[in-house]
Structures are given as C-alpha cells and as structure tokens.
Amino acid sequence: MAVAVSAKLVKELRDKTGAGMMDCKKALAATDGDADKAVEWLRQKGIASAEKKSGRTAAEGAIGSYIHTGARVGVLIEINCETDFVARGDMFQELLRDVSMQVAACPGVEYVTTDEIPAEIREREKSIEMGRDDLEGKPEQMKEKIVEGRINKRLKELALMEQPFIKDSSLTVAELVKQTAGKIGENVKVRRFTRYTLGEGIEIEESDFAAEVASMSKG
Numbered sequence: 001m002a003v004a005v006s007a008k009l010v011k012e013l014r015d016k017t018g019a020g021m022m023d024c025k026k027a028l029a030a031t032d033g034d035a036d037k038a039v040e041w042l043r044q045k046g047i048a049s050a051e052k053k054s055g056r057t058a059a060e061g062a063i064g065s066y067i068h069t070g071a072r073v074g075v076l077i078e079i080n081c082e083t084d085f086v087a088r089g090d091m092f093q094e095l096l097r098d099v100s101m102q103v104a105a106c107p108g109v110e111y112v113t114t115d116e117i118p119a120e121i122r123e124r125e126k127s128i129e130m131g132r133d134d135l136e137g138k139p140e141q142m143k144e145k146i147v148e149g150r151i152n153k154r155l156k157e158l159a160l161m162e163q164p165f166i167k168d169s170s171l172t173v174a175e176l177v178k179q180t181a182g183k184i185g186e187n188v189k190v191r192r193f194t195r196y197t198l199g200e201g202i203e204i205e206e207s208d209f210a211a212e213v214a215s216m217s218k219g
Contacts, residue, residue, distance in 0.1 A: 005029055013038055043179060056187040062087045064096035068104050075103045077193040082186040095180045095188070098165070102173055103193050105166050112190050113174075114159045121158075125151050160190065 005028040013024040013035060023042060031037035061080035068074070077100045081087050103109065111117050129147040138146070156162040161174040171179075173190075181188040 005033060009033060009035065013042075043175075045182065056082060058082050058187045058189045060084050060087050061189075061191075062092070062096055064093075064100045066097065066100035066104050072198040073104050074196040075100045075193060076196075077103060078191040080189045080191050081184070086184050086186050089184065091180060091184050092188070095177065098167065098176065099160075099173060099190060100193070102163060102166050103160060103195050106160065106163055107195070107197070108157055109160045109163060109195075110158050112159065112192065113161050114155045117155055117158060122151065122155065125154050160193065 005025055009028055010021060010024045013028060014021060016035075016039065023045065024038070027038035027041040027045070028035070031041055058080035060083055061078065063076060063078050065077075066075045077096065079092070079096050079099065081092060086092050126147060129150045130143065161172065161177070163173050165171040165173055165176050168176075177188055177190060
C-alpha cells in the first residue's frame with residue numbers, strides 16, 4: 001500500500017535538495033516517506049538524468065574566479081552549459097563558485113578528467129612504479145596488476161573531477177556536477193581551469209654571503 005505523502009514533507013525535501021515538487025513527491029512515494037532515502041533517490045535520479053544530457057552541446061556558460069584569503073592563491077575556471085539563461089542562474093553560479101574553490105584547495109590537481117592526462121605522464125608513472133623496491137621478486141603478472149592500481153590512484157589525484165568535494169566528501173566533483181545538471185535540466189561540463197600561486201616559478205637569487213665577505217676583505 002502506497003504511503004500518503006504530505007505537502008509539508010514534499011516542501012521540506014524540496015528545500016533540502018533544490019529538486020522540483022513533483023520529483024520530491026515521487027522520491028518520497030518511492031521510499032515510503034523516508035526523507036533520507038528520498039534524498040538518495042533524488043541524487044541517483046539527478047545523476048541518471050544528467051547522463052542522458054551529457055551528449056548535448058554545452059556552448060554557453062561562464063568563467064568564474066576565486067581569490068583565496070590573503071591573495072596568495074587565485075583560480076580562473078570555465079564551466080559550460082546549454083543556455084545563457086541557466087548560466088546566469090543561482091544554481092549554476094553556486095556550482096561555479098564551489099568548483100573554483102575546489103581548485104584552489106587542490107594544489108596537486110592539473111587536469112579536469114583522467115582522460116585528459118597525456119600518455120607520456122602515464123608511461124612515466126608506470127616506469128616509476130615498476131622500479132619500486134617492494135615489487136622486486138614478484139611475478140610479472142602480479143607486478144603489472146599492482147602497478148596498474150597504483151597508476152590509476154595517482155592519475156585520479158591529478159584530476160579535478162575525481163576529488164572529494166570540499167563541502168561534502170561523500171561526493172566527488174564529478175557527482176556534484178552531475179547532480180547540478182540533473183537539477184537544472186541541462187548538460188553541464190567543466191571545461192578548463194588555471195590555478196595561480198603567488199611567486200610560483202620565480203627563481204629567487206640567493207647571494208653567497210661568505211663569498212661576498214671574502215671578496216670585500218680582499219679589496
């Protein structure tokens with residue numbers, strides 16, 4: 001027997017998730033009125049509906065920026081969607097802010113997805129791992145399997161979409177983007193980003209004080 005879903009429950013779920021009224025009602029009906037399970041149901045539905053839209057062209061969007069407190073780290077990021085209307089909306093703008101903050105918090109991240117990582121980096125990581133002492137004496141097939149697991153882990157560390165979301169570590173950034181896409185009804189794609197760290201790449205000349213003193217004493 002279906003559980004009667006009250007308007008109050010539907011509104012509470014909508015306020016919590018940002019999902020539409022009908023979706024909230026369906027989620028509560030599907031989970032016998034259990035609010036926590038309904039949140040999970042909506043999360044799965046959002047991801048599923050976002051997947052269906054992932055093939056559609058996302059040529060609109062926005063470029064966002066984030067400067068961390070102290071102005072020592074800055075980020076520029078481009079996230080695309082399908083329409084300018086959605087790009088100007090609160091939900092999209094919140095995603096833009098959240099993901100730019102994520103980039104600022106992840107200094108080791110260099111690529112949007114693991115698919116973007118060049119083959120030469122994969123090969124370099126493989127040669128490093130294959131030469132590790134703890135693999136010495138192990139059968140070749142076992143070594144390959146261990147190395148493959150380590151490489152996949154390392155490549156995920158380099159990819160933004162694989163990172164646990166800083167505001168909710170139960171989500172990856174990829175899942176956050178898919179959830180947002182499901183809620184706004186458009187394909188959403190993180191295209192590129194740049195992270196600036198103050199002073200990065202500047203070589204600071206260190207004077208040889210002892211040599212200077214010796215030189216002056218000769219003069």
